[in-house]
Protein backbone atom coordinates (compact mmCIF):
# COMPACT_ATOMS: atom_id res chain seq x y z
CA UNK A 1 0.00 0.00 0.00
CA UNK A 2 1.52 3.37 -0.93
CA UNK A 3 2.53 5.47 2.01
CA UNK A 4 1.08 8.94 2.29
CA UNK A 5 3.87 11.35 1.58
CA UNK A 6 4.90 13.35 4.62
CA UNK A 7 7.68 15.70 5.58
CA UNK A 8 10.58 14.39 7.63
CA UNK A 9 12.77 15.93 10.31
CA UNK A 10 16.04 14.26 11.30
CA UNK A 11 17.69 15.34 14.53
CA UNK A 12 21.44 14.99 14.12
CA UNK A 13 24.09 15.48 16.79
CA UNK A 14 27.50 16.05 15.29
CA UNK A 15 30.65 15.32 17.32
CA UNK A 16 28.75 13.44 20.09
CA UNK A 17 29.54 15.78 22.99
CA UNK A 18 28.98 14.29 26.43
CA UNK A 19 26.95 17.34 27.53
CA UNK A 20 24.67 16.88 24.53
CA UNK A 21 24.23 13.23 25.45
CA UNK A 22 23.33 14.09 29.04
CA UNK A 23 20.85 16.79 28.16
CA UNK A 24 19.45 16.55 24.63
CA UNK A 25 19.68 12.83 23.89
CA UNK A 26 18.39 11.88 27.34
CA UNK A 27 15.41 14.18 26.73
CA UNK A 28 14.70 12.41 23.43
CA UNK A 29 14.91 9.04 25.19
CA UNK A 30 12.07 10.08 27.49
CA UNK A 31 9.95 10.78 24.41
CA UNK A 32 11.15 7.69 22.55
CA UNK A 33 12.56 9.79 19.68
CA UNK A 34 15.53 8.47 17.70
CA UNK A 35 18.35 10.65 16.41
CA UNK A 36 21.53 10.26 14.37
CA UNK A 37 24.74 10.81 16.32
CA UNK A 38 27.83 11.46 14.21
CA UNK A 39 30.99 10.34 15.98
CA UNK A 40 34.64 11.06 15.11
CA UNK A 41 35.81 7.54 16.00
CA UNK A 42 39.29 8.43 17.32
CA UNK A 43 37.87 10.81 19.95
CA UNK A 44 35.35 8.55 21.68
CA UNK A 45 35.53 9.31 25.42
CA UNK A 46 38.27 11.89 24.80
CA UNK A 47 38.41 15.62 24.40
CA UNK A 48 37.73 17.22 21.04
CA UNK A 49 37.96 21.02 20.60
CA UNK A 50 38.23 21.25 24.40
CA UNK A 51 34.95 19.49 25.06
CA UNK A 52 34.50 15.94 26.28
CA UNK A 53 32.91 13.46 23.92
CA UNK A 54 30.57 10.67 24.90
CA UNK A 55 32.35 7.43 25.74
CA UNK A 56 31.73 3.92 24.52
CA UNK A 57 29.22 3.23 27.30
CA UNK A 58 27.12 6.23 26.35
CA UNK A 59 27.24 5.34 22.66
CA UNK A 60 26.17 1.78 23.42
CA UNK A 61 23.32 3.17 25.49
CA UNK A 62 22.29 5.31 22.51
CA UNK A 63 22.21 2.26 20.25
CA UNK A 64 20.18 0.30 22.78
CA UNK A 65 17.59 3.06 22.75
CA UNK A 66 17.36 3.03 18.98
CA UNK A 67 19.52 6.00 18.00
CA UNK A 68 21.74 5.69 14.98
CA UNK A 69 25.52 6.04 15.29
CA UNK A 70 27.00 7.48 12.11
CA UNK A 71 30.64 7.79 11.14
CA UNK A 72 32.06 11.30 11.24
CA UNK A 73 35.56 10.19 10.13
CA UNK A 74 38.37 9.15 12.49
CA UNK A 75 40.00 12.47 13.38
CA UNK A 76 37.57 15.09 12.03
CA UNK A 77 39.75 16.56 9.24
CA UNK A 78 38.38 18.99 6.71
CA UNK A 79 38.26 16.54 3.82
CA UNK A 80 37.59 19.28 1.30
CA UNK A 81 41.02 20.71 2.11
CA UNK A 82 42.90 17.49 1.54
CA UNK A 83 44.65 17.49 -1.79
CA UNK A 84 44.69 14.58 -4.18
CA UNK A 85 48.02 13.40 -2.83
CA UNK A 86 46.37 12.89 0.54
CA UNK A 87 44.05 10.44 -1.11
CA UNK A 88 45.05 7.56 1.13
CA UNK A 89 44.41 9.62 4.21
CA UNK A 90 41.00 10.56 2.90
CA UNK A 91 40.09 6.96 2.16
CA UNK A 92 41.29 5.88 5.58
CA UNK A 93 39.24 8.58 7.32
CA UNK A 94 36.12 7.43 5.50
CA UNK A 95 36.65 3.67 5.48
CA UNK A 96 38.61 3.00 8.68
CA UNK A 97 36.21 5.04 10.80
CA UNK A 98 33.40 2.69 9.81
CA UNK A 99 35.48 -0.37 10.68
CA UNK A 100 36.58 1.15 13.97
CA UNK A 101 33.03 2.05 15.04
CA UNK A 102 31.61 -1.29 13.96
CA UNK A 103 34.35 -3.09 15.92
CA UNK A 104 33.76 -1.03 19.06
CA UNK A 105 29.97 -1.05 18.95
CA UNK A 106 29.32 -4.47 17.40
CA UNK A 107 26.78 -2.78 15.22
CA UNK A 108 26.56 -1.90 11.54
CA UNK A 109 27.34 1.70 10.61
CA UNK A 110 25.28 2.75 7.58
CA UNK A 111 25.58 6.51 7.47
CA UNK A 112 28.44 8.93 6.97
CA UNK A 113 28.60 12.60 7.94
CA UNK A 114 31.27 14.88 6.47
CA UNK A 115 32.99 17.18 9.02
CA UNK A 116 32.79 20.97 8.81
CA UNK A 117 30.37 23.24 7.01
CA UNK A 118 30.84 22.39 3.36
CA UNK A 119 30.22 25.86 2.06
CA UNK A 120 32.40 25.74 -1.00
CA UNK A 121 31.25 22.47 -2.43
CA UNK A 122 27.62 23.30 -1.82
CA UNK A 123 27.79 26.88 -2.98
CA UNK A 124 28.82 26.01 -6.48
CA UNK A 125 25.71 23.93 -6.83
CA UNK A 126 27.65 20.72 -7.02
CA UNK A 127 29.19 18.45 -4.45
CA UNK A 128 32.73 17.27 -4.51
CA UNK A 129 32.41 14.04 -6.45
CA UNK A 130 35.61 12.19 -5.41
CA UNK A 131 34.45 12.14 -1.78
CA UNK A 132 31.06 10.80 -2.71
CA UNK A 133 32.62 8.01 -4.71
CA UNK A 134 34.80 7.06 -1.76
CA UNK A 135 31.87 6.76 0.63
CA UNK A 136 29.50 5.01 -1.73
CA UNK A 137 30.66 1.37 -1.41
CA UNK A 138 30.79 1.54 2.39
CA UNK A 139 27.73 3.51 3.40
CA UNK A 140 24.07 3.73 2.49
CA UNK A 141 24.09 7.53 2.69
CA UNK A 142 26.39 10.51 3.22
CA UNK A 143 25.46 13.93 4.58
CA UNK A 144 27.03 17.34 4.09
CA UNK A 145 26.34 20.37 6.27
CA UNK A 146 25.28 23.89 5.31
CA UNK A 147 24.98 26.93 7.54
CA UNK A 148 21.52 27.85 6.30
CA UNK A 149 18.30 25.83 6.12
CA UNK A 150 18.23 23.19 3.41
CA UNK A 151 15.25 21.10 2.36
CA UNK A 152 16.08 17.73 0.83
CA UNK A 153 13.51 16.57 -1.70
CA UNK A 154 11.47 13.42 -1.11
CA UNK A 155 12.02 10.99 -2.72
CA UNK A 156 15.75 11.37 -2.24
CA UNK A 157 17.51 11.21 -5.58
CA UNK A 158 21.05 10.79 -4.38
CA UNK A 159 21.49 9.57 -0.78
CA UNK A 160 25.20 10.49 -0.97
CA UNK A 161 24.56 14.18 -1.24
CA UNK A 162 21.97 14.93 1.40
CA UNK A 163 22.43 18.18 3.27
CA UNK A 164 21.88 19.13 6.89
CA UNK A 165 21.34 22.56 8.43
CA UNK A 166 23.80 23.43 11.22
CA UNK A 167 21.82 25.22 13.91
CA UNK A 168 23.65 28.05 15.64
CA UNK A 169 22.85 30.11 18.70
CA UNK A 170 22.01 33.07 16.45
CA UNK A 171 18.98 31.15 15.12
CA UNK A 172 15.94 32.03 17.20
CA UNK A 173 13.36 29.48 18.22
CA UNK A 174 10.71 31.16 16.08
CA UNK A 175 13.04 31.06 13.06
CA UNK A 176 13.64 27.33 13.62
CA UNK A 177 9.91 26.68 14.01
CA UNK A 178 9.35 28.32 10.63
CA UNK A 179 11.78 25.90 9.01
CA UNK A 180 9.87 22.98 10.52
CA UNK A 181 6.60 24.48 9.24
CA UNK A 182 8.09 24.71 5.76
CA UNK A 183 9.27 21.07 5.78
CA UNK A 184 5.79 20.00 6.91
CA UNK A 185 4.00 22.07 4.29
CA UNK A 186 6.29 21.22 1.37
CA UNK A 187 6.69 17.59 2.50
CA UNK A 188 10.46 17.65 2.32
CA UNK A 189 13.26 16.45 4.58
CA UNK A 190 14.89 18.85 7.02
CA UNK A 191 17.99 17.63 8.85
CA UNK A 192 18.55 19.76 11.95
CA UNK A 193 22.19 19.49 12.99
CA UNK A 194 23.04 20.24 16.62
CA UNK A 195 26.44 20.29 18.23
CA UNK A 196 26.50 21.37 21.87
CA UNK A 197 23.14 21.26 23.65
CA UNK A 198 23.22 21.77 27.39
CA UNK A 199 22.90 24.21 30.24
CA UNK A 200 26.07 26.16 29.68
CA UNK A 201 28.03 27.24 26.62
CA UNK A 202 31.79 26.92 26.27
CA UNK A 203 34.44 28.98 24.55
CA UNK A 204 35.01 28.36 20.87
CA UNK A 205 38.12 26.35 20.06
CA UNK A 206 38.85 28.47 17.01
CA UNK A 207 38.32 32.02 18.36
CA UNK A 208 38.12 33.77 21.74
CA UNK A 209 34.34 33.85 21.66
CA UNK A 210 31.46 31.67 22.85
CA UNK A 211 30.89 28.55 20.75
CA UNK A 212 28.52 29.40 17.92
CA UNK A 213 26.96 25.95 17.66
CA UNK A 214 25.37 25.95 21.09
CA UNK A 215 21.73 25.61 22.06
CA UNK A 216 20.34 25.84 25.57
CA UNK A 217 18.52 22.69 26.64
CA UNK A 218 15.33 24.67 27.44
CA UNK A 219 15.18 25.95 23.84
CA UNK A 220 15.88 22.46 22.55
CA UNK A 221 13.00 21.01 24.57
CA UNK A 222 10.62 23.65 23.23
CA UNK A 223 11.73 22.97 19.68
CA UNK A 224 11.22 19.20 20.06
CA UNK A 225 7.78 19.69 21.58
CA UNK A 226 6.90 21.91 18.63
CA UNK A 227 8.07 19.32 16.09
CA UNK A 228 5.95 16.70 17.88
CA UNK A 229 2.90 18.90 17.44
CA UNK A 230 3.36 18.90 13.64
CA UNK A 231 2.27 16.38 11.03
CA UNK A 232 5.83 15.35 10.27
CA UNK A 233 7.92 12.22 10.79
CA UNK A 234 10.98 12.17 13.03
CA UNK A 235 13.46 9.68 11.56
CA UNK A 236 17.16 8.90 11.74
CA UNK A 237 19.28 9.54 8.65
CA UNK A 238 19.27 5.83 7.85
CA UNK A 239 15.50 5.42 8.23
CA UNK A 240 14.75 8.64 6.35
CA UNK A 241 16.75 7.44 3.37
CA UNK A 242 15.00 4.06 3.51
CA UNK A 243 11.61 5.67 3.90
CA UNK A 244 11.95 8.21 1.14
CA UNK A 245 13.79 6.45 -1.67
Ligand SMILES: [Zn+2]
Pocket residue numbers: 014015072076115116
Ligand atom coordinates in the same frame (compact mmCIF):
# COMPACT_ATOMS: atom_id res chain seq x y z
ZN1 LIG B 1 31.88 17.67 13.35
